[in-house]
Amino acid sequence: MKPLWFLGMNRTGVVREIAGGRGVRKRLTGMGFIEGVTVRIIKNDNYGPLIVSLGEGRLVLGQGVANKIMVEEVG
Amino acid sequence: MEAARVLQTGETVIAMAGNPNSGKSSIFNNLTGARQHVGNYAGVTVEKKEGKLIHQGKAYKVVDLPGTYSLGAYSEDERVARDFILKEKPDVIINVVDASNIERNLYLTVQLLEMGANVVVALNMMDEAKEKAIHIDVAKISKLLGVPVVPTVATKKQGMKELVVRAIQAANEPKREALKINYGSDLEKELKKLEDIISSHSQLSQEYPSRYLAIKLLEEDQEVYQQVKAIPGTAELLEQSEESAAFLLDETGEDAESLIADRRYGFISGVSKQAVRKRISAEQRLSFSDKIDKVVTHRVLGIPIFLAAMWLVFQFTFALGDPMIGWVEGFFEILGGVVGGWLAAAGASDLITSFIVDGIIGGVGSVMVFIPNIVLLFFAIALLENSGYMARAAYVMDRFMNTLGLHGKSFIPLLVGFGCNVPGIMAARTLENKKDRIITILITPLMSCAARLPVYVLFVSAFFSQYEGLIIFSLYLLGIVMAVIMGVIFKRLLFPGEVSPFVLELPPYRIPTLKATMIHMWERAGIFVKKAGTIIFSVVVLIWALSVLPWGVEPGSKESALGQIGSFFAPLFAPAGFGSWEASTALIFGILAKEVVVGTLGVIYGVGEEGVVTAIHQLWTPLSAYAFMVMTLLYTPCAAVIGTIKRETGSWKWTVFTMVYTLVLGWVMAVLVYQVGRLFGLS
Known part of the structure; x- marks a missing residue:
């Protein structure tokens, strides 16, 4: 497991844990970000926000949020 | 319309709920056409959009709830939507679902159904789903959810008729049981x-x-x-x-x-x-939008592309809008002349004529000249938003905004503020976090708007004509630097600790429809026009009254109330190098609208706007001129901005705070410029 932030470009991971406060979790839940979903990194420049693909959607996640999402790399 | 009025009591209410970017607004526009009204929910700055739907001679009220992903009271939007459903109990809710991203959209649907709401699902963007090779069995979904589901393509107006029929039908049926998920x-x-x-x-x-x-x-x-x-x-x-x-x-x-x-x-x-x-799993497919994003959000190319887009927006707004300003000015001049003629013919006293022609028509006119720029700027912004680029701009600017303790979305209000602070502050609505929104609103007035430019141009042509570009650029830059500094200070002192999560959806790129863009534009421009009729109007009348009182003085002279107030404050500005009553009076008038500073100096020096350059050249020094420009840039924003801040924050506290802190900041910076300049032997 590692924070989403450390997943490289075009890598895929399964969300295992979402740390952080209620507000962040609520927000992520509403957008489909829950434990068990598969996400793919569309863009990770190692600074600035990430772009991830989640289902049909594309989300921008700030560094702070991306550090709170723990994923298991699967490909 | 008559029918609508008869039905006021006990009329059927249709609410519209859905995720952002689901096409909810397009469907709302299709259903209600031009019969729309934009207001605010009580006590919050969330927009309340209402419209009328006419079907078979009957009128129905349609309420467009704010776009939300959930009903968990995470944001003001979610709270407003939830409270409306629970307390106002709409007869039916049209839940707009993006068929091309159905799983995530159904999360809201499920919550609506759990509330026992009477839901009809509009399965929108069926064309995009088809393009993505997603096949949806509409009858099956309807059966599984236990509610009517109507496939639609809002942009092509497909499925609208059936949606209306189904919604009205559902509204007349007895209330259905709430969905029970087995937990x-x-x-x-x-x-x-x-x-x-x-x-x-x-x-x-x-x-x-x-x-x-x-x-x-x-x-x-x-x-x-x-x-x-x-x-x-x-x-x-x-x-x-x-x-x-x-x-x-x-x-x-x-x-x-x-x-x-x-x-x-x-x-x-x-x-x-x-x-x-x-047919293809979502994770494997690189969509057309992803390919555009590879370029647009590129770590090196992203910023120049963004700057080019902004340059285009400003070209569009000002190159096209400036000639139109002349038309508006002309219109109010003619109107003033005609009305003045009537009043003279009717034997009105000089005072009443002056009140109506100079005070009301002239004053409101001086604010209305911004209408062309504002309308065009909003049009350009609506285009950027509807095409999907705005979200990318927020991504690109996030790094820079982080230094202010804000995130990428706050950049848009600041940027718009360069055109006019009013729409800039209004654009802060897109920020979910209230604290981010307030900080952004507080610093937006430091962006040098188009109305301040004429003041710079005047003083630059009097003293610095060789360095015109450089001097003006330095003022724009000073505004940005001050905004950054104040942003950091406000974040530290007023809202410490809180870092709001930056989560933003990147909608797929779409070709914006003219109709949606126009509606978007008129909504916002309309708010500005309405404001000109209320708060700006009162300020105009007040300043006019001060300029003609006490009875019988030369209007706007040193002896008038305004001139006396100017004289009273003048010593305050002596350390900044412009301690004359003329300068103070011009600054007070400038609160009406910043570019009025120019006209006021013209009137006071009694030379008109043409001779004012010569007058300034004789009476001012380059250093005091620069200090005065700094003051004009930073001090208390104009009446339109003050009114907007009150409206958007809903609080006099923040409104007065902004007025005061900008005044103090302007004074401090002007004094600093003048005193440091003198130390270096400039004068």
Whole structure:
């Protein structure tokens, strides 16, 4: 497991844990970000926000949020 | 229209709910056409859009709820939407679902159904789903959710008729049962305990669907918790809910909120498995939008592309808008002349003529000249938003904005502020976090708007004509630097600790429709025009009155009330090098609208705007001129901006705070410029 932030470009991971406060979790839940979903990194420049693909959607996640999402790399 | 009025009481209310970017607004526009009204929900800055739908000679009220992903009271938008559904009890809710991204959109649907709302689903963007090779069995979904589902393509107006028929039909049917998702034995046992208590409490069971309330309490929803607490006789219920939540955490190792969300998504994936077929898995496909994003969000190319886009926006706004300003000016001049003629013919006194022609028509006219720029700027922004680029701009600018403790979305209001601070402050609405929004609103007036440019041009041509570009650029830059500094200070002092999560959806690129763009534009421009009629009008009248009182003085002279106030404040500005009553008076007039500073100096020096350059050259020094430009840039924003801040923050506290801090900042910087300049032997 590692924070989403450390997943490289075009890598895929399964969300295992979402740390952080209620507000962040609520927000992520509403957008489909829950434990068990598969996400793919569309863009990770190692600074600035990430772009991830989640289902049909594309989300921008700030560094702070991306550090709170723990994923298991699967490909 | 007549029919609409008769139906005012007991009229059927159709609410529209859906995710952002689901095409909800397009459907709302299709249903209501031009019969729309934009207001605010009481006490919050969330926009309330209402419209009228006419079907078979009957009028129906359509309320467009704010776009939300969930109804969890995460943001003001969600709270407003939820309260409306619970308290106003609309007869039917049209839930717009993006068919090309169906799983995530159904999360909101499920919550609506759990509330027992009377829902009709508009399965929108069927064309995009088809393009993505997603096949949806509409009848199956309808059966699984237990509500009517109508496939639509809002941009092509497909499915609208059926949607209306189904919605009205549903509105007339008896209320349906709330959806019951099986939350598993652990949760269900606790839910049952809570439901039993709720059912035995008459007020609670009347105000809330009991299972819905039980779920909300288990989720530890603070908003609902407080509402329940305010009702007498609910202590037992709240105690039980806390006990149940603690028990679940102990038993499963997860909080009830996550368990509930998991089950909801479980239900949704069950629906999707039975009714949705995808040929290519989403994770494997690189869409057309992704290909554009490879370039647009590129770490090196992203910023120049963004700057080029902004340059185009400003070219569009000002190159096209400036000639139109002349038309507006001409219109108010002619209007003033005509009305003045009538008044003279009717034998009105000089005072009344001056009040109406100079005060009202001239004053409102001086604000209305911004209409062309504002309309065009809003048009350009609506184009950027509707095409999907705005979200990318926020991504690109996030790094820079982080240094201010804000995130990428705050950049848009600041940028718009260069055109005019009013729409800039209004654009801060897109920020979900209230603190981010307030900080952004507080610093937006430091962006050098187009109205300040004429003041710079005047002083530059008097003293610095060789360095015109450089001097003006330095002022724009100073505004940005001050905004950064103040942003950091406000974040540290006023809202310490809080870093709001930056989560933003990147909608697929779409070709914006002219209709949607126009509607978007008129909504916002209309608010500006309305404001000119109220707060700006009062300020105009006040300043005019000060300029002609006391009775019989030369209007705007040193002896007038305004001139006296100017003289009174003049010594205050002596350390900044412009301690004359003329300068102070011009600054006071400048609060009406910044470019009025130029006209005021013209009037006071008695030379008109043409001779004012010569007059300034004789009476000022380059250093005092620069200090005065700094003051004009930073000090108290114009009346239109003040009114907008009041409207957007809903608070006099923040409004007065902005007026005062900008005044202090302007003074300090002007004095600093003058005194440091003198130290270096400039004068």
